[in-house]
Amino acid sequence: MDSVTKQSGYPKEVFFLGAGASVSGRVPTFANFRDKANEVLYNMKQEGGNRDRIPLFQNALNYWNENFNDYNIEEYYSAIEMDEQLNHNNSITTENLKDFIGLTIDILRKPLNTLSYKYLVKYKVAKAIITTNWDILLERSITELEGTIFDKNAYINYIAIQSCDEIDPKTLTPIMLSTPIMKLHGSLNWCYCSKCGNIYYFNQPMYDALYSFDNVKCRKHKDIRLMPFIVPPTLSKLEKPEPNVKSPYSQLSSIWSKASEYLRSCEKIYFIGYSFPETDAQMRIFISNALKENSNLKEIIIVSNQKNGYSKVDFEERYNSILSKARSNPKLICNYNGFEEFCKDLAK
Numbered sequence: 001m002d003s004v005t006k007q008s009g010y011p012k013e014v015f016f017l018g019a020g021a022s023v024s025g026r027v028p029t030f031a032n033f034r035d036k037a038n039e040v041l042y043n044m045k046q047e048g049g050n051r052d053r054i055p056l057f058q059n060a061l062n063y064w065n066e067n068f069n070d071y072n073i074e075e076y077y078s079a080i081e082m083d084e085q086l087n088h089n090n091s092i093t094t095e096n097l098k099d100f101i102g103l104t105i106d107i108l109r110k111p112l113n114t115l116s117y118k119y120l121v122k123y124k125v126a127k128a129i130i131t132t133n134w135d136i137l138l139e140r141s142i143t144e145l146e147g148t149i150f151d152k153n154a155y156i157n158y159i160a161i162q163s164c165d166e167i168d169p170k171t172l173t174p175i176m177l178s179t180p181i182m183k184l185h186g187s188l189n190w191c192y193c194s195k196c197g198n199i200y201y202f203n204q205p206m207y208d209a210l211y212s213f214d215n216v217k218c219r220k221h222k223d224i225r226l227m228p229f230i231v232p233p234t235l236s237k238l239e240k241p242e243p244n245v246k247s248p249y250s251q252l253s254s255i256w257s258k259a260s261e262y263l264r265s266c267e268k269i270y271f272i273g274y275s276f277p278e279t280d281a282q283m284r285i286f287i288s289n290a291l292k293e294n295s296n297l298k299e300i301i302i303v304s305n306q307k308n309g310y311s312k313v314d315f316e317e318r319y320n321s322i323l324s325k326a327r328s329n330p331k332l333i334c335n336y337n338g339f340e341e342f343c344k345d346l347a348k
């Protein structure tokens with residue numbers, strides 16, 4: 001491990017981002033997802049565009065209200081998934097719900113606020129960013145900083161994922177090359193080919209485009225229509241690929257491995273806008289295992305919005321049960337000023 005950690009430019013600081021980091025960028029969270037989806041449906045009806053999606057939205061929302069009214073989107077998805085595994089039929093499938101989730105976030109994407117992410121990107125320390133978010137505020141902030149405004153050559157260091165366009169190496173800049181970004185749940189700008197199993201990225205969210213058109217094709221297989229790749233909020237995120245079947249999950253596994261490697265060797269970890277939800281046992285184990293092995297870790301910084309009373313106690317208890325596993329007895333700092341303020345401070 002030592003020879004690896006001493007390598008120059010190896011990330012000393014790891015930023016682990018949850019949904020709370022994208023709230024200031026106006027991306028929906030699990031908690032407000034139903035309101036946002038209703039807003040999208042309302043606008044589709046008012047504006048008359050995108051009419052082909054109205055039945056999907058109507059069905060997903062009605063079924064949610066009638067059967068799982070007290071569940072958030074994550075619990076709703078898990079309930080439908082469990083029913084499918086038990087062979088109980090619902091009038092909605094997990095495939096429908098994936099489209100519902102992807103389209104809601106994609107369609108709601110304007111206007112975006114990337115300012116906080118820009119401060120984070122510009123923060124001059126060898127760092128790695130691990131995110132559970134599907135939105136592409138982070139990527140957009142990088143390309144905006146580079147002045148490339150999402151032209152087709154923008155390069156993002158996703159570790160294992162290639163651009164769907166050939167990238168001209170001359171266009172690569174230090175910012176683009178330096179920060180590895182590991183998206184553990186896939187991304188709205190990722191698509192996979194069912195023939196080669198490769199995931200490719202685009203420079204814009206693709207869910208809406210792939211839902212409506214069939215002309216987005218694999219770089220190698222011009223006859224294969226690409227499929228969006230987001231990993232739903234569920235227990236079986238890293239299903240084992242079947243032997244001899246080309247699966248995008250092998251690339252996703254390499255991303256998780258790299259994330260684990262960075263978490264095991266860094267000196268500082270920031271958890272931002274992430275609350276270790278009860279439904280995500282897998283993530284708790286993933287983080288705990290890394291902390292158990294990291295002997296370099298000096299500091300853990302938790303960044304969250306203001307919390308009071310029981311919700312603060314509950315939040316800190318959930319963190320304590322995980323951070324108590326840390327091998328190196330790191331210093332713990334809780335910052336309740338929120339992501340925006342935190343990023344402004346980073347910029348100082």
Ligand SMILES: [Zn+2]
Binds near residue numbers: 198218221
């Ligand atoms: Zn292909």
